[in-house]
Amino acid sequence: MVVHVLRIGHRPARDERVTTHLFLAARAFGASGGTYTGVRDPSVEESVRSVVSDWGGGFSLGFTESWREAIRNWEVAGKVVHLTMYGLPLRQVIEAIRVDPSDKLVVVGGAKVPGEVYGLADWNVAVTSQPHSEVSALAVFLHELHEGRELDAIFEGARLKVVPQDHGKLVEELRRGV
């Protein structure tokens, strides 16, 4: 199952770090790519590109003008999960989403999510019904979707690799194949 993250309504400056964190969390927890709408922001794209270049994997990030089109295009072959605190509790729906073999678009709001998104989504999922963060909602959703297996993921083509330590930091620099 391919998982792709759609971030709606990015505003440069104000959202820069949260959107960057969102896509880095998407990558770290097993999504294969992301798309955002709103206003194009080279600094987000550059931060994500730089992490992929150092730490590997195939995560790709794109921008599109229309969230509606992005969702409708996806729905031709895949299904849509919208993360919102107003949706159904995660544990009530996660099993159905997991066993559904189609690729998933995970839609994550920014400032204001148009009401239409709730209608277009196959599942509106609440990762708690409390206000917190799209970053935490996405990470916990993906962690549950993959049942924790994403924690063991290998990121191919990395230049850097952490060697886990109980106290301290150790980063290996890897030689890249040609």
Add this chain to the structure above:
Amino acid sequence: MVVHVLRIGHRPARDERVTTHLFLAARAFGASGGTYTGVRDPSVEESVRSVVSDWGGGFSLGFTESWREAIRNWEVAGKVVHLTMYGLPLRQVIEAIRVDPSDKLVVVGGAKVPGEVYGLADWNVAVTSQPHSEVSALAVFLHELHEGRELDAIFEGARLKVVPQDHGKLVEELRRGV
């Protein structure tokens, strides 16, 4: 087990939204309070206070000048978990942290975490060894620590409460007891 979150090195403006998201995630995933160091930021405090006032629970947020003192004070009676991509894999250590009955201080870095923190921590824990976000790291750590039970938490004294919907938004306004 009481869980408290310590955010090190907050910088107003640059970190405002990420730190706010961090403490809202702390609250939503079952921490009972937070403390931050760096530069004091009334807008973070006000955002968190406003969520607690609307959505309930007893989450409290404080500021302190010295992270070193905060950690050392905590260590008198509790233990310290430092979330860092350089630490030991979550699944390798979470069971030991879960069964240890002492209260936990979860330390989360900002821009630059002093090397001393790695030494002071009882556990340095990597929620993936990939760069992503302190917000996602904290949420997944707390979700694993509480084995998902935090998703069913009741927030006492809430003024607002979501009524989960498959498509749409429904928020109940509750009358407060005197």
